[in-house]
Every structure is written in structure tokens, then in C-alpha cells.
Amino acid sequence: MSEAFIAISKDFEMFGSVEREGEIIFDRVGEFDEISEGRSRYAPKEFLMQRNENVLLLKQQEKKAVFGVMSCDLKGFYLMDKQVLGKDPFYTERRKNTLFANFVCNEPCEGGFCTSFGGPVLEEYDVQALRSGEKYHLLVSEKYDKYFRNYEREDGAFFSKFKLEFGSKMEALQVDGVENRITWNSGLWKEFASRCISCGACNFSCPTCYCFDLYDDGDERKREWDSCILSGFTSSSAGNNRKDLDERLRQRFYHKFVYFKKSKDEYLCTGCNRCVEDCPVGIDIKEVINHNYSGE
Numbered sequence: 098m099s100e101a102f103i104a105i106s107k108d109f110e111m112f113g114s115v116e117r118e119g120e121i122i123f124d125r126v127g128e129f130d131e132i133s134e135g136r137s138r139y140a141p142k143e144f145l146m147q148r149n150e151n152v153l154l155l156k157q158q159e160k161k162a163v164f165g166v167m168s169c170d171l172k173g174f175y176l177m178d179k180q181v182l183g184k185d186p187f188y189t190e191r192r193k194n195t196l197f198a199n200f201v202c203n204e205p206c207e208g209g210f211c212t213s214f215g216g217p218v219l220e221e222y223d224v225q226a227l228r229s230g231e232k233y234h235l236l237v238s239e240k241y242d243k244y245f246r247n248y249e250r251e252d253g254a255f256f257s258k259f260k261l262e263f264g265s266k267m268e269a270l271q272v273d274g275v276e277n278r279i280t281w282n283s284g285l286w287k288e289f290a291s292r293c294i295s296c297g298a299c300n301f302s303c304p305t306c307y308c309f310d311l312y313d314d315g316d317e318r319k320r321e322w323d324s325c326i327l328s329g330f331t332s333s334s335a336g337n338n339r340k341d342l343d344e345r346l347r348q349r350f351y352h353k354f355v356y357f358k359k360s361k362d363e364y365l366c367t368g369c370n371r372c373v374e375d376c377p378v379g380i381d382i383k384e385v386i387n388h389n390y391s392g393e
């Protein structure tokens with residue numbers, strides 16, 4: 098991949114997943130060999146949606162290439178595209194100018210449950226690379242094909258076969274139909290609320306959460322990542338329609354498994370497991386899928 102990396106670096110600012118102090122994060126990279134494979138500590142959504150920015154000024158976006166995005170995080174962009182692409186000029190401009198070179202996972206990772214949401218490959222995205230020893234099996238979109246002309250490329254059938262094999266190694270949860278099983282008055286929301294400390298980590302670490310707050314700061318209007326678990330999330334001059342924590346937790350899971358499914362025909366989760374790992378009190382989204390609602 099070094100040759101393609103060098104060719105791409107002539108047209109793009111280069112970023113990649115690198116190991117820093119024992120954690121994988123995204124940073125600038127100068128060579129392909131600097132890139133480490135593995136799920137990053139934080140989802141790479143900041144490449145398209147910044148934590149905090151002035152929305153009164155849409156700057157020209159530099160072209161960025163990001164190597165080493167894992168499949169579950171790429172799926173996060175695929176899901177966010179459905180909600181945001183074409184509507185949010187900041188996200189749309191960055192998406193147009195960002196090349197994602199994705200490492201397809203060879204083996205299931207610890208804790209991940211991506212096969213519950215369709216598994217690790219999305220053919221329509223920019224560059225897919227599946228490592229096999231020193232070699233990469235590549236699937237490249239037309240837009241970026243010119244950088245890979247000297248490489249042998251696979252077709253969608255190769256990756257479909259791989260996806261089936263991968264799926265046989267990771268047990269999928271029974272997600273289908275959760276939007277009809279889940280119940281508004283379930284005791285699960287109060288049980289979660291008895292433990293949750295409203296830190297918002299589950300939203301901030303999620304590759305699919307895109308909600309934000311807007312506020313004025315001098316002559317700037319700032320947009321900042323927000324969390325539906327925080328008490329001010331739905332506060333307005335008319336009051337707050339989700340005053341209680343159990344209502345806000347229910348909102349989080351209804352958005353992921355009911356509202357998004359009904360409006361976009363997708364669940365708003367990639368099975369990356371970050372929210373489970375980051376939650377200080379052990380609230381596990383898998384319980385929402387597995388819970389026996391009819392037994393309450």
C-alpha cells in the first residue's frame with residue numbers, strides 16, 4: 098500500500114491510526130508504515146463533524162485522506178450520511194473532500210458485535226483493504242481508482258464471501274424486530290437510570306451519534322457535540338420535556354432502535370462496543386436488544 102499512500106499524499110493531507118502511549122488514535126502520518134491496525138480509542142467522527150466550531154463561517158475544506166478507519170467506524174459514517182449528508186454543509190463539504198481507507202477486520206474484535214448490524218464490509222465506500230500476511234485485498238471506488246492502478250483489486254463477490262466467513266465467527270444478536278419488541282414503559286429505563294451518572298460518554302464515544310447544541314459566543318455561533326443523556330439536552334424557553342434521567346436514557350435507545358429504523362430503515366448502531374467500554378457504571382446497549390419486554 099506504500100506506493101498508493103505516496104501517490105495519495107501528493108493530493109491529500111495524510112492522517113492515519115497510530116499508536117500513542119498504548120492507545121490507537123488518529124494523527125497526521127508521513128509514511129504508510131506508521132499506521133497501526135486496530136480500533137481507535139475514539140471514533141473518528143471528528144473528521145466530518147468537529148466537537149466545536151463556528152457555523153457562521155464555512156471555510157474551504159482541505160482534502161484529507163484517513164488511513165486505518167475500522168469497518169465499524171466506517172459504518173458510522175454510512176449511517177450519519179443518511180441523516181446529515183446534503184443537509185449539513187459542513188459535514189457534506191468534509192465528506193466530499195475526505196478519502197477513507199478502511200482496514201477490514203480479519204477477525205472479530207473483543208467485545209464487538211458488528212455482525213448484529215450487517216458485519217464489516219460496505220462496498221460503496223472509498224477504499225477497503227483486507228490484510229492477508231503482507232498483501233492487501235483491495236476494493237476501490239471509481240473516484241479513487243487512479244491511485245491504485247498498479248494494484249490487483251478484488252470485486253464485490255470476494256468481499257461478500259469474506260463477509261460470510263467473518264459472520265460465522267461472531268454470533269449475531271437478535272436485533273431484527275427490536276423496534277417492535279421494545280416498550281415505552283419498560284422497567285429497564287428506570288433500572289439504567291438508577292446507575293447512570295449522566296456523563297455523556299456513551300454518546301461522545303459513539304461513531305453514530307451526531308446531535309449537537311448551538312450557542313452564541315461573541316460574534317460566533319458555536320455548534321458543539323451534545324448528549325441526549327445530559328439534563329439540558331431538550332431544555333428550551335418552553336421548559337424541558339425530558340426532565341427525568343430514565344426518559345433521556347429511553348430516548349437514546351429509542352433513537353437508535355426505533356426512530357432511526359422507522360425513518361431510515363437502519364439501526365443507529367454499528368456494534369463497535371465503545372459505549373459499553375466507556376460507561377463507568379456498566380450500562381450495556383446489548384441488554385436493550387436482549388431484554389425480555391413481554392416478561393415485564
Ligand code: SF4
Nearest residue numbers: 303366367369370372
Ligand atoms: S456499540 Fe455503542 S458506541 Fe458503538 S455504535 Fe453502537 S451505540 Fe454507538
Ligand code: SF4
Nearest residue numbers: 293294296297299376
Ligand atoms: S456512559 Fe453510562 S453513565 Fe455515562 S451517560 Fe452513558 S449510560 Fe450514563
